[in-house]
Amino acid sequence: MDKGPLHDALIAGFEALSPQLQAAARYVVDNPRDVALLSMREQARRAELQPATMTRLAKHLGYDGYDAIRTLYKDAMRDRLAGFAGKAGAQAQHQKLLGDGALAAEILASMREQIAHLAAPHALPRLAAAATHLAQARTVYCLGLRASHPVAWHLHYILSLSGGKSVLLDGIAGTGADPIAQAEKDDALLVVSIMPYTRTSIEIAEYARSQGVPVIAVTDSEVSPLALMADASVLVQTDSPSFFHSLVPAFAVAEVLGALIAGHGGERTLAALKRSDAWLDAVQAHLPASTVRTGS
Structure with missing residues (x-):
């Protein structure tokens, strides 16, 4: 959620607020997703304010209390996630207005910016920390369900090629998650899930966490259910002009983690x-290079 429902009103009335209320308003403007997902006390703590200040801001805006604002933001987030069909309708109108080429350019430009975000100075330490955790693990259990499945599989495949002991939590007859029962504290669970979060992924991560197994998350927010429980998390942006959220940054993370983990393996990786x-x-398995036409 890029802008919350009170964004414009808070900006318009910002100068008339007291310094403390300005600090509260700035937090609400800058963190609309937090407003929807976190408790008032946690929001106040993050904003370095007293909870009463958040209540005073709500009353200044004409609400009985801060919970009314949280409900407003929750509803806005729910509307934003109304489903693929609703988003597809908006995309179709946008596409009709711009044309196929222009919409394709928008989607690709969005992907480019999301990849660039992963290379920002504040993001690189997250990648390095996640890679270190996974490289030190005896076994890496890879989990991604629904749209996130191919991302988890991609990392699993890279680790398998390079000699890392990797287990993909995927199987027939409802047994996909069963191998996590064998995980111990010197293993790690790599789990991929973005909003709307898959319930089973969160439940498996909670189980692993309860058993002392480190959880490494690829997710989309500091306040996603995975990020809040993970030992290390890499955050990816997923918004897209398309009706479907972007998984390109998550795939990029899988490839980067695979390369970094392999680098930690040294001679063992080379031998594998x-x-x-x-x-x-x-x-x-592959066509000989000599049979592949290179063009004229």
Whole structure:
């Protein structure tokens, strides 16, 4: 949620507020998702204010209390997540106005900005911390459900090629999560989930956490259910001009983590990759380079 429902009103009336109310208003303007998801006391703590200040801001705006503002923001978030069909309708109108090429350019520009965000100075330490946790784990359990599944599978595949012991939590007959029962404190759970968060992913992460298994999250907000419980988290942006949220940044994270973890393995990784190459050659998994046309 880029802008909350009170964004414009708070900006318009900002100068008339007392310094403390200005600080509260600034928090609400800058953190609309937090307003929807966090308790009033937690919001006040993050804003370095007393909870009573948040209540005073609500009453200044004509509400009985701050819970009314939280409800307003929750409803706005729920409307934003009204489903793919509703978003598709908005996209269709936008696409009709702009044309296919222009909409494609918008989507690609959005992806470019999201990748650039991952390379920002404040984001790189998160990637490094997640890679360190995973590289030190005896076994990495990879979990991603619904749209997040291919991201988790991609990292699992990279780790498998490079000799890392990786278990993908995916299986038939409802047994997909069963291997996590064998996880211990020197293992790690890598879980991918973005809003709207998949219930089962959160429940499996909570179970792992309760057993002392480190949880490494790829998610979309500091206040997502995963980020709040994770030992390390990498945050990705997902908004898109498309009706479907963007998974490009999450795939980029999987590739970066795979490379960094492999780098931690040193000679062991090199030996594993040689074995992988030998196996792929033995079963002729790929077309020989000599048969591939390079164009004229």
